[in-house]
Amino acid sequence: MGHINWGIPVAFDLFFAGLGAGALLLASAADLFGQRRYERITRMGAAIAPWPVIVGVILLVIDLGKPQRFWELLFRRGPGFLMVNLNSVMSVGVWLLTIFVILSLAYGALVFFGWPFTWGRKARRGVGMIAVPVSLLVAVYTGVLLAATSNPLWNTVLLPAVFSVSALSTGIATVVFVLALTHTYGARAKTDPFIPELEKINSRVISLQLLIVALFVLVRFTSPPMRMILGSGYGLLWWVGIIGMGLVVPLVFGFKGKTRKPQTSAVVAALVLLGSFFLRYVILIGGQI
Amino acid sequence: MIARKAMLIDVSKCIACRACQVACKQWNQLPAEKTHFTGTYQNPPRLSAKTWTLVKFMEPEEGQTRWLFRKEQCLHCTEATCVSVCPTGAAKQREDGIVYFDQAICTGCKYCVESCPFDVPQFDPLGGTVKKCTFCLDRVLDGLEPACAKICPTGAIYFGEREKVIQVARARQKALSEGNPGAVPRLYGEKELQGLGVMYLLPEKASFYGLPEQPRMPIEKVILKWAIGIIPGLAVLYGLWRYFGKERPSSKKQSET
Numbered sequence: 001m002g003h004i005n006w007g008i009p010v011a012f013d014l015f016f017a018g019l020g021a022g023a024l025l026l027a028s029a030a031d032l033f034g035q036r037r038y039e040r041i042t043r044m045g046a047a048i049a050p051w052p053v054i055v056g057v058i059l060l061v062i063d064l065g066k067p068q069r070f071w072e073l074l075f076r077r078g079p080g081f082l083m084v085n086l087n088s089v090m091s092v093g094v095w096l097l098t099i100f101v102i103l104s105l106a107y108g109a110l111v112f113f114g115w116p117f118t119w120g121r122k123a124r125r126g127v128g129m130i131a132v133p134v135s136l137l138v139a140v141y142t143g144v145l146l147a148a149t150s151n152p153l154w155n156t157v158l159l160p161a162v163f164s165v166s167a168l169s170t171g172i173a174t175v176v177f178v179l180a181l182t183h184t185y186g187a188r189a190k191t192d193p194f195i196p197e198l199e200k201i202n203s204r205v206i207s208l209q210l211l212i213v214a215l216f217v218l219v220r221f222t223s224p225p226m227r228m229i230l231g232s233g234y235g236l237l238w239w240v241g242i243i244g245m246g247l248v249v250p251l252v253f254g255f256k257g258k259t260r261k262p263q264t265s266a267v268v269a270a271l272v273l274l275g276s277f278f279l280r281y282v283i284l285i286g287g288q289i
Numbered sequence: 290m291i292a293r294k295a296m297l298i299d300v301s302k303c304i305a306c307r308a309c310q311v312a313c314k315q316w317n318q319l320p321a322e323k324t325h326f327t328g329t330y331q332n333p334p335r336l337s338a339k340t341w342t343l344v345k346f347m348e349p350e351e352g353q354t355r356w357l358f359r360k361e362q363c364l365h366c367t368e369a370t371c372v373s374v375c376p377t378g379a380a381k382q383r384e385d386g387i388v389y390f391d392q393a394i395c396t397g398c399k400y401c402v403e404s405c406p407f408d409v410p411q412f413d414p415l416g417g418t419v420k421k422c423t424f425c426l427d428r429v430l431d432g433l434e435p436a437c438a439k440i441c442p443t444g445a446i447y448f449g450e451r452e453k454v455i456q457v458a459r460a461r462q463k464a465l466s467e468g469n470p471g472a473v474p475r476l477y478g479e480k481e482l483q484g485l486g487v488m489y490l491l492p493e494k495a496s497f498y499g500l501p502e503q504p505r506m507p508i509e510k511v512i513l514k515w516a517i518g519i520i521p522g523l524a525v526l527y528g529l530w531r532y533f534g535k536e537r538p539s540s541k542k543q544s545e546t
Contacts, residue, residue, distance in 0.1 A: 065397015
């Protein structure tokens with residue numbers, strides 16, 4: 001302890017990987033479960049999903065001591081014949097991220113350019129079906145990576161749940177944010193019917209998130225690193241920024257699914273994103289101080 | 290079957306002269322570190338990529354006043370977390386139990402640094418890889434003992450085949466508890482993590498020496514951790530299925546539009 005080995009690039013990687021996974025899960029779920037009416041959500045989610053994860057992977061590579069050797073992480077040289085080390089969440093995660101990037105790019109291409117062809121529509125459905133479990137696993141990986149270390153703050157079975165639900169809510173919030181921006185600055189109609197719907201969904205997701213974060217705080221409340229975090233300047237960020245602005249405000253705001261000005265929706269979506277980023281930041285950095 | 294190599298650090302014989310620290314630096318050609326006086330003889334303050342072994346000084350605040358020291362280094366665990374979690378295969382365990390990091394493969398992802406139950410591997414920001422004690426592998430291959438064991442002036446460090454090392458420890462336990470059967474020093478590492486390559490004879494509680502009483506591999510419950518992360522995700526997925534599916538013809542609910 002007392003040494004920050006995983007710094008801000010890793011905080012961004014965990015945040016971006018979760019965000020992209022949440023966006024792809026929303027896109028493929030809307031496509032597979034919903035009527036044609038939700039095409040816009042699928043398109044928006046599919047258009048967003050690969051890019052944050054690509055940025056996250058680049059940050060992860062830059063954060064390596066030897067970035068030029070990144071391929072060693074993919075093609076492991078023994079022991080055993082598998083190129084992935086199933087005991088190593090890092091190794092599994094690298095593979096998941098790689099598969100996710102390829103899958104989400106393919107999905108985006110099929111959603112936007114595959115529709116005129118029968119095979120394109122079929123392939124889109126097939127890729128979507130793989131995308132659901134893969135995005136879920138990417139969202140969970142960000143938490144398991146930290147939970148499977150010796151760090152006294154991170155090593156809890158609750159941390160994967162904290163990060164996975166947070167990932168899904170950031171994915172939905174990003175789609176809301178981009179939809180709201182296109183209505184604020186674009187030449188479209190003043191409101192979008194999907195914004196309040198997604199806000200309502202996200203409100204439910206965030207209430208689950210609040211419950212899990214509360215459990216995490218309860219379980220960890222007496223542990224020295226958590227006490228130190230809550231007692232330091234991070235305490236204010238935790239209660240007001242992460243819990244208050246990042247969870248409670250968007251929960252209440254979207255609860256009834258009312259139609260509001262897109263500008264307001266964009267601000268609230270941004271609060272979800274900031275809250276989720278700082279949740280990861282405080283847990284990541286706070287655990288290493 | 291190659292005999293396991295092991296080391297005994299007899300804390301009751303250690304006088305904290307730190308010759309082992311110097312010998313380690315000399316043999317492994319590790320540079321000195323610029324440090325500041327912080328009110329303790331412990332120097333440098335912590336293990337680093339340039340300091341692979343370190344005599345730690347401890348004054349546990351419990352009961353009587355104690356002034357304790359312990360030589361910290363890689364314990365070459367049988368159940369080595371670093372070897373289990375290394376994504377590249379750079380962390381390797383030899384048949385004789387020695388755990389070392391292949392510097393040509395290590396990518397410096399620092400996962401082992403975060404995972405080691407003893408906080409041993411250290412990232413080298415200049416070289417970009419993670420480094421730690423190699424049990425002086427180059428010396429051991431030539432039939433020599435590690436540099437720290439060679440130099441120790443009090444005989445507190447004993448190196449050899451694991452069976453022999455345990456015998457030596459047993460004899461020492463007996464000698465130390467003679468006339469005081471209640472005070473048998475703990476042989477730390479005999480069973481822990483399926484047996485450590487470095488065992489300690491500890492006259493006091495392990496936690497007083499900065500060692501976990503019951504070291505565990507952090508990846509023990511990794512399947513459970515995956516599962517507990519996936520469950521709320523599935524709950525959200527179910528919610529999405531219900532929400533997006535509400536206009537399905539088969540749905541009992543009336544369509545809104």
